[in-house]
Amino acid sequence: MPLFRALGEPDGAKARPRRRRMRNMEWMGSHGKTDENGLVLSLTCLCLRSLADNMKEVWAKDYADNYLDQYTFRYIMGPFNLLPGALVEELLWLLCTRKQMSRAALHLMLVPQLRCLSLERCPGLVTSALCAHIAARCQGLKSLDLSGGQQLPSKVLSETLGCLPALRSLSLAGTPCDSSVIKTIAHCCRLLCHLDISRCHVLSAAALLPLGGGGSFLASQSYISSSCSAPLSPLPLSSLLALDIGFGEQEGDSVAAAAYLLLSLPRLERVALEGLVQACCLIQQRQFDQTDEFTDRKGVPRLGEVWREWRLRQGMDNKKKEGAGGEDEGKGNILWDGYGSESEEDAIRDEGPNCSQNQTEDKKRGRDLPGDERLLLLLKDVKGLSCDSLDSFSCACPNIYSISVNVDPLENTRGRSQGSQLAAGLQLWSGQLRSLSVHYPGHLVDLLPALQVTGSSLVSLTLEGVKTSPHTPLLEVIKTCPRLKDLLISAEPPTTPQGAEDEGVQGDEPDLPQLADLCSLTLNFSYEHSQKKPVMSWMSLRRVLKCLLTGSPLLEKLSLVSLPCTLNCVLQDALHVLVLNQYLFADSVNSPPMPLGRLQRIDLPRTDVKMITVKSLMQRSKRLNFVDVSYCWQISKLEWLNCKKSSKVQVVWL
Numbered sequence: 078m079p080l081f082r083a084l085g086e087p088d089g090a091k092a093r094p095r096r097r098r099m100r101n102m103e104w105m106g107s108h109g110k111t112d113e114n115g116l117v118l119s120l121t122c123l124c125l126r127s128l129a130d131n132m133k134e135v136w137a138k139d140y141a142d143n144y145l146d147q148y149t150f151r152y153i154m155g156p157f158n159l160l161p162g163a164l165v166e167e168l169l170w171l172l173c174t175r176k177q178m179s180r181a182a183l184h185l186m187l188v189p190q191l192r193c194l195s196l197e198r199c200p201g202l203v204t205s206a207l208c209a210h211i212a213a214r215c216q217g218l219k220s221l222d223l224s225g226g227q228q229l230p231s232k233v234l235s236e237t238l239g240c241l242p243a244l245r246s247l248s249l250a251g252t253p254c255d256s257s258v259i260k261t262i263a264h265c266c267r268l269l270c271h272l273d274i275s276r277c278h279v280l281s282a283a284a285l286l287p288l289g290g291g292g293s294f295l296a297s298q299s300y301i302s303s304s305c306s307a308p309l310s311p312l313p314l315s316s317l318l319a320l321d322i323g324f325g326e327q328e329g330d331s332v333a334a335a336a337y338l339l340l341s342l343p344r345l346e347r348v349a350l351e352g353l354v355q356a357c358c359l360i361q362q363r364q365f366d367q368t369d370e371f372t373d374r375k376g377v378p379r380l381g382e383v384w385r386e387w388r389l390r391q392g393m394d395n396k397k398k399e400g401a402g403g404e405d406e407g408k409g410n411i412l413w414d415g416y417g418s419e420s421e422e423d424a425i426r427d428e429g430p431n432c433s434q435n436q437t438e439d440k441k442r443g444r445d446l447p448g449d450e451r452l453l454l455l456l457k458d459v460k461g462l463s464c465d466s467l468d469s470f471s472c473a474c475p476n477i478y479s480i481s482v483n484v485d486p487l488e489n490t491r492g493r494s495q496g497s498q499l500a501a502g503l504q505l506w507s508g509q510l511r512s513l514s515v516h517y518p519g520h521l522v523d524l525l526p527a528l529q530v531t532g533s534s535l536v537s538l539t540l541e542g543v544k545t546s547p548h549t550p551l552l553e554v555i556k557t558c559p560r561l562k563d564l565l566i567s568a569e570p571p572t573t574p575q576g577a578e579d580e581g582v583q584g585d586e587p588d589l590p591q592l593a594d595l596c597s598l599t600l601n602f603s604y605e606h607s608q609k610k611p612v613m614s615w616m617s618l619r620r621v622l623k624c625l626l627t628g629s630p631l632l633e634k635l636s637l638v639s640l641p642c643t644l645n646c647v648l649q650d651a652l653h654v655l656v657l658n659q660y661l662f663a664d665s666v667n668s669p670p671m672p673l674g675r676l677q678r679i680d681l682p683r684t685d686v687k688m689i690t691v692k693s694l695m696q697r698s699k700r701l702n703f704v705d706v707s708y709c710w711q712i713s714k715l716e717w718l719n720c721k722k723s724s725k726v727q728v729v730w731l
Contacts, residue, residue: 125164129171132182141181149206151213155185162190173198180207187211193220197248200225205233212240220246224273229253231279235261242266248273250318256284263287263309271316275349282323282334282351286377288312289341316347320461323351332356333368333380339454340383343390347458347479354466357473360384360452391453458512464495467502475505479512479537486519496523500530507531514539521549521568525557532557536594539565545602547575547614551621556590564592565599570641571614591628598625598632604639604683610710611639611683618642626651627672633700636680644684645711652693673698680705688716695726707731 128136136156144150157165165186172178178199187194187210194215196203203226211218218241223229226249234249235258244266249258254277262269264287272288274280290311317338323331335356339345350356359367365380372379452472458479462470467482480503484495495517503510510531517524521543528538535558545551545568558564600622604611619642626632626647637644655672676698681691686709695701706712707729717730 121164125168125171128168129175129177132172132177133179137179137181137185140185141179145181145184149209153185153187157186158188158190160188160190162188162192165191166193169194178202183207184210187214189214189217191215192218194218195220195222196226197222197224200227200251204228205230208233208237212237216240217243219243222246222248223252224248224250226252231255231258234258238262239265242268244269246271249277250274251276253277253279255279256281259284260287263290263312267312269312270314270344271347272312272314273316273318274322275318275320277319277322280319280322282319282331283371283375285317285319285334286337286375288314288317289338289377311341311343313344314342315344316458317342317345318347318349318460320349320351329367330371332359333371336360336368336380337372337377337383340380340387343387344455346455348456349460349481351461353459354462354470357452357454357470358466361469361473460514464499464502467499471502471505476509477506478509480506480510481514482516484515484517484519486517494523495519496526499524500526503527503531508534510534512537514541516541518542518544520544520546521551521554521566525550525553528554528557532559534560536560537563539563541565541567542569543567544569545615546571547573547617549615551618552590552624555592555621555624559590559592560594561592562594563597564595565597565601567599567601568603570602570604570611570639574612574614575616589624589628592625593629594631595625595629596631597634598629599634599636599638600640601636601638602641609708610685611641613642615641616643619644619647622647623650627654630672631675632673633675634678635676636678637684638680639683644681645686645690648686648690648694652690652697655697674700676701678703681709682707684709685711687711688713688720691728692720692724695724701726703727703729705729 290309331352332355335350335352456474460481464484
């Protein structure tokens, strides 16, 4: 039976903090992590699974029955305060992903050694009372995610964050975060490196100015010392995500605020801001007088002054690099816990083009300005750009490796096609771009030139809103991106049927592309709910699917939604290849990875897949824990019920 204390801290010395593990939670599904053969569970995994399975009836039962709503405890001396913080974090993640988290269980696991807490998957549990517990018990938190907590008043958010000075990463996306919360963050969370405040609709772009310091932002909260009213230095933010905010603010405020933040946050690498492109152009053209009314109204230094400080800081940094012989280059970049650590390959990539390449490119574009006059930002990951802004943006940000572009078909292309304009805009980042996301309501074939420019280095590709036809060169798209690990295509299905001469699945060809590193594949075609099944109008798509399924042995997540072609025969062919390989390498010690052998999740809504094929997949894929066959017209309710009873895999059917 657990013991409870209402006041004070636990006796004894604090546990020595452990280095937080990389959160690669592939084992956090219904079955857990296995070894390379997909058979044996680790002892740690077995213990955590046992804790999760018995959380409600054993570990949290006494607390929930006798104490949950009767008392408020500052600290609970229960079973979890003896566990290392990393194990408590993994147990929290396991319960959240399996949708087994409860209020009582969460209370028990809010222990002082906790360093990372993510409640994104259970926002209904995020209440004012819970935030009071977090503020009292978990003051050593370095990462906190309260995304979607719409029940939280801004006052509660401010009071909670005022007690968490060690935060490096904070996500408040979709919460009632307002200007008072931002002021609290600027004053109290002085180590913050990542901030996500997207979809905070009551928050204006101008309210973000305290993050860059430079002004006197008075705060009336009692937990903020009056001495903090003096101007503060900028936060060490390397990541700032703030899309879908600023509803109803004055026109031009978002551009001026973005320009101020770009110049005042010297370590910014990952950014998503309204008005980002216009702000970059404003700085490049030195049109600072256009923002004087805004900066005077908000009580911050004018952009001309901020620009001079930025030039001075850049000049000092360049002298330090020259004096150190380039040895310390890149040490100023801060990565927040959870945002990811850079591999040697990423470090090489992030160095960007060398000075001579930049100067050559500037001369080509007529921008051979002195080094201290050119705007060069450290940005590496940018979202929300437009196609016509890429040319000017690439000059200011040569180190970009991840980008999201919205291509408007109504944009002025000056006589060029959308695809050629996009390809020209991405040219400077050719060979270094790792992630590309394009939203384009046009034909997929138009994007092929851009993919030919950037595809050789891409590991993640997202194409949304594109149109397809029976002759869309999807195989050509795959050939241009041989290193892909994640591929997502959300498309409109063909509107015309395919000719009879192209309907058959062609035989194996030696030059068919293979994505040997692909881990996640999503092909999502739009559909009308009134249609029971999609129109089969792109039969040669089966050849592409067979190529992807048999040539991607590392595939873990597969989502094929409303395909405009038959799928069941393709899956049967892929299973046949799997069985054949298992037979050929049955006695081999170092057998190669098998197709479909590592699948953990399969989504096949509105396809012609049959239950016999689904059962074969579950038998052959030992790691599989979730299958969605909703609205699959070839599967009956009786077949689904029988499969559900006889298998431990979670199968969803409607």
